[in-house]
Amino acid sequence: xxxxxxxxxxxxxxxxxxxxxxxxxxxxxxxxxxxxxxxxxxxxxxxxxxxxxxxxxxxxxxxxxxxxxxxxxxxxxxxxxxxxxxxxxxxxxxxxxxxxxxxxxx
Numbered sequence: 539x540x541x542x543x544x545x546x547x548x549x550x551x552x553x554x555x556x557x558x559x560x561x562x563x564x565x566x567x568x569x570x571x572x573x574x575x576x577x578x579x580x581x582x583x584x585x586x587x588x589x590x591x592x593x594x595x596x597x598x599x600x601x602x603x604x605x606x607x608x609x610x611x612x613x614x615x616x617x618x619x620x621x622x623x624x625x626x627x628x629x630x631x632x633x634x635x636x637x638x639x640x641x642x643x644x
Contacts, residue, residue: 544596546584548577 551573558565584602588595591606599605612622 544594546581546596546598547600548573548580549600 587602587606591609593609
């Protein structure tokens with residue numbers, strides 16, 4: 539039934555994944571409370587990004603700023619008749635250099 543409705547995923551703070559062995563219930567409740575209080579503000583921010591990118595809110599990924607930028611960039615490329623992606627796999631075609639990690643160059 540959950541697949542019948544659009545879902546907006548909310549990423550938890552990775553710092554909240556560590557639980558102390560003693561008094562973990564208080565720690566968990568505190569972190570859940572903080573996340574609940576900030577959820578409205580985070581949702582408003584994601585709604586603004588979705589409006590800016592003219593994208594449905596459910597289509598934005600957890601990193602909503604990056605998803606909005608990718609969407610706007612792809613639309614600009616398509617508008618100017620550029621090929622967005624051509625590869626037989628889910629990985630990009632890097633001209634025979636697929637095994638290199640180009641992230642270290644930046």
